[in-house]
Amino acid sequence: MPIPITGVMMQYLVSCERELWFFIHKINPEQDDINIEIGREIHKKATCGGIRELSFGPVKFDFVRYKNGKACVFEVVKSSKLKEPKKWQLRYYLYLLKKEGVENVKGILKFPREKKKESVTFNENVEEEIKNKIKRINEISKLKMPPKAKRVPYCKGCAYKEFCWV
Numbered sequence: 550m551p552i553p554i555t556g557v558m559m560q561y562l563v564s565c566e567r568e569l570w571f572f573i574h575k576i577n578p579e580q581d582d583i584n585i586e587i588g589r590e591i592h593k594k595a596t597c598g599g600i601r602e603l604s605f606g607p608v609k610f611d612f613v614r615y616k617n618g619k620a621c622v623f624e625v626v627k628s629s630k631l632k633e634p635k636k637w638q639l640r641y642y643l644y645l646l647k648k649e650g651v652e653n654v655k656g657i658l659k660f661p662r663e664k665k666k667e668s669v670t671f672n673e674n675v676e677e678e679i680k681n682k683i684k685r686i687n688e689i690s691k692l693k694m695p696p697k698a699k700r701v702p703y704c705k706g707c708a709y710k711e712f713c714w715v
Contacts, residue, residue, distance in 0.1 A: 570695040578708035
C-alpha cells in the first residue's frame with residue numbers, strides 16, 4: 550500500500566535516499582541540531598504577509614500569497630545549496646494542487662538570507678517525473694535497511710550525518 554508522501558519526503562529523495570529512509574522509518578536526528586534551529590528561525594521570519602503553514606492533505610505550504618486573483622505557493626529555503634531538492638518539493642505541491650483541480654498556481658522558492666526568490670515551473674514533463682519520484686519513495690519505504698551511505702553535496706549540513714559518517 551502506498552504511503553502518504555510529504556513535501557519533505559520529495560526533498561529528501563532528491564538530496565539523499567538514505568536520509569529519506571531514516572525519515573520514513575521515523576529515525577529522527579537531534580532536534581537541537583544547529584541546522585534545524587537555523588531553519589526554524591528563517592521560517593519564522595519569512596512570511597512576507599502571507600498565510601503561514603497552510604496544510605493541504607499530507608503537505609504544508611510554508612505560506613501562500615494571493616495577488617491579482619492568482620495564488621503563489623512559497624517554499625522558504627535556508628540556502629540556495631538546497632535549491633534543487635526544494636524545487637522538487639515545491640513542484641510536488643503544484644502537482645498535488647493540480648490533481649485537486651487547482652491549476653495556474655505559481656511556485657516560488659524564497660531564500661531570505663540571500664534576499665532572492667526563484668520561480669519554479671510545472672509542466673507535463675515535470676508531472677511525469679513527479680510520478681516516477683513517488684514510485685521511488687514508495688520503493689525506498691519498503692526497504693528493510695537504508696540505502697548505502699553516499700557522499701553528496703548536502704552531507705556537510707545534514708542533521709543525519711552521524712548516522713552515516715561516524
